[in-house]
Amino acid sequence: MDVSQVVMIVSVTAAVFVVIAIGGAARYARWISQEADAGILKLIIRVLVPCFIFKNVVGNEAFEDASNVFLPPLWGFLAVGLGCLVAYYSGALGGKWLGLDTARKVQTFAVCIGIFNYGFVPIPLVEQIFGSRALGVLFLHNVGVELGIWSIGVSVISGGLTKGWWKHVLNPPSLTILASLIINALGLAPYVPEFIAQVVGIFASAAIPMMMLLIGATFYDQLAIQQPEQSSSSPWPTYGASVLLRLGVLPILILVAAWWLPISVELKQVAAIQAAMPCALFPIVLTKLYGGHSQTAVRTVTITTIVGFVTIPLWVSAAITALGLTDTVLMPTSKEATMQVELVKVQPIRIVGISVRTNNNTESHADKAKIPDLYERYFDEELDDVIPEIDQTPTQSQRRYAVYADYDSDENGDYTILVGKQVSDDAETPDQFEGTTIDRGNYLKFVGQGQPPEVVKQTWEDIGEYFRATDTHDRAFTTDFEVYDQSKPDQVEIYIAVQ
Numbered sequence: 001m002d003v004s005q006v007v008m009i010v011s012v013t014a015a016v017f018v019v020i021a022i023g024g025a026a027r028y029a030r031w032i033s034q035e036a037d038a039g040i041l042k043l044i045i046r047v048l049v050p051c052f053i054f055k056n057v058v059g060n061e062a063f064e065d066a067s068n069v070f071l072p073p074l075w076g077f078l079a080v081g082l083g084c085l086v087a088y089y090s091g092a093l094g095g096k097w098l099g100l101d102t103a104r105k106v107q108t109f110a111v112c113i114g115i116f117n118y119g120f121v122p123i124p125l126v127e128q129i130f131g132s133r134a135l136g137v138l139f140l141h142n143v144g145v146e147l148g149i150w151s152i153g154v155s156v157i158s159g160g161l162t163k164g165w166w167k168h169v170l171n172p173p174s175l176t177i178l179a180s181l182i183i184n185a186l187g188l189a190p191y192v193p194e195f196i197a198q199v200v201g202i203f204a205s206a207a208i209p210m211m212m213l214l215i216g217a218t219f220y221d222q223l224a225i226q227q228p229e230q231s232s233s234s235p236w237p238t239y240g241a242s243v244l245l246r247l248g249v250l251p252i253l254i255l256v257a258a259w260w261l262p263i264s265v266e267l268k269q270v271a272a273i274q275a276a277m278p279c280a281l282f283p284i285v286l287t288k289l290y291g292g293h294s295q296t297a298v299r300t301v302t303i304t305t306i307v308g309f310v311t312i313p314l315w316v317s318a319a320i321t322a323l324g325l326t327d328t329v330l331m332p333t334s335k336e337a338t339m340q341v342e343l344v345k346v347q348p349i350r351i352v353g354i355s356v357r358t359n360n361n362t363e364s365h366a367d368k369a370k371i372p373d374l375y376e377r378y379f380d381e382e383l384d385d386v387i388p389e390i391d392q393t394p395t396q397s398q399r400r401y402a403v404y405a406d407y408d409s410d411e412n413g414d415y416t417i418l419v420g421k422q423v424s425d426d427a428e429t430p431d432q433f434e435g436t437t438i439d440r441g442n443y444l445k446f447v448g449q450g451q452p453p454e455v456v457k458q459t460w461e462d463i464g465e466y467f468r469a470t471d472t473h474d475r476a477f478t479t480d481f482e483v484y485d486q487s488k489p490d491q492v493e494i495y496i497a498v499q
Contacts, residue, residue, distance in 0.1 A: 050175075054200050060136035086113070091106040111157045115286075129330060130330060242299070327343045343498075344443055353383065353435075399422065402482040441478065441498075444473060449491055455490070455492055476497040477497070480495060
């Protein structure tokens with residue numbers, strides 16, 4: 001992993017903790033009152049987070065891989081079980097040497113170590129480091145975590161399952177995930193009304209900052225206001241055991257499993273972040289509900305959260321290298337623009353349309369440029385409406401492609417650009433059209449936001465600057481392509497084939 005990626009990971013981690021700290025400061029200044037917590041939490045759980053999930057799961061290409069539907073929840077459930085198991089037997093064997101001289105303290109210690117932070121901190125990290133595909137998988141992973149909390153966690157701390165425990169798993173975020181997966185399975189994602197998408201996007205944008213501010217306020221309460229039951233034992237053995245297990249032993253076990261087991265790239269990305277997480281704050285509440293030892297809970301959660309500020313970027317950086325995820329890390333371009341780059345695997349796509357042979361030197365002169373004439377012909381002949389009649393699915397008919405192929409050499413040589421739409425692999429190409437196939441392989445995905453055609457020109461300029469500024473990837477000059485989605489008129493996706 002190069003230095004720029006490490007710096008980016010440290011920067012993202014620091015930004016998360018700074019926002020959390022601002023939440024704590026807001027509590028101290030009484031801008032966020034304890035009385036308001038319940039209402040804010042309901043707004044987050046019932047409105048903001050479901051919108052955030054809907055935005056990132058509906059239409060997410062990661063779920064075209066069936067394993068990303070059922071393995072992430074299983075992984076989250078087993079991760080909680082593993083953590084509780086390791087911590088319980090460590091606490092039972094360590095006993096009074098770890099400050100855990102009663103069964104109640106051991107049980108509390110096991111639950112707090114086993115339940116890692118699975119929402120407030122990892123969500124922004126996954127989004128910023130790996131992008132939307134991994135973020136969608138994280139949400140399914142978290143369903144398994146919640147199942148583990150209310151089954152394994154409650155059993156450990158209370159001695160058995162409580163009546164109606166499963167109702168806690170059927171919460172608004174989980175139900176939103178289920179509804180989103182059904183929409184994907186039925187192929188309805190392209191038909192979500194633009195108005196709905198806009199409303200969801202507005203609420204979704206508020207989810208992460210609101211979550212982090214509230215967790216900061218809650219953490220401040222644990223440190224400065226609430227006084228848990230006191231104990232004469234020294235906190236340092238518990239501190240040491242908490243850090244060793246939650247931030248040392250368990251990350252190694254999780255990452256070894258992620259390296260060894262045949263899981264998807266997206267689940268590996270989630271594992272790389274989740275393995276580094278400190279204890280969640282929620283076990284403090286859980287111990288109070290089910291008769292745990294509150295001082296042990298506060299000690300365990302507090303020390304791992306504080307130390308986690310240092311260890312999270314170290315573990316995430318190490319995990320990305322160990323799991324072979326270096327090429328999947330989103331990297332901003334050298335410009336101050338917010339455009340990011342994501343490495344994706346593309347399967348062959350058959351495109352039918354019209355084409356022209358040209359080069360970049362020709363296109364730089366307005367009086368000689370051929371591509372504008374190609375598009376003019378495409379729209380004048382209303383080919384968007386003609387091509388779908390050949391062989392189109394509803395999803396495919398929403399998208400228009402511009403494929404760059406048959407490169408003579410590199411960006412300075414001649415190439416063929418074909419503008420058209422996707423058809424099935426065995427579809428016949430009518431006489432008035434031409435066909436090409438986008439090659440299977442690795443592509444860097446660049447997303448530009450703005451009004452066409454200016455956004456297309458700007459995004460290509462950003463792409464050129466990206467390849468001049470970094471040697472992480474070399475262009476393959478096989479097939480590159482642009483994607484225009486009718487449901488996102490102010491966006492262009494450009495895929496560049498890399499070696």
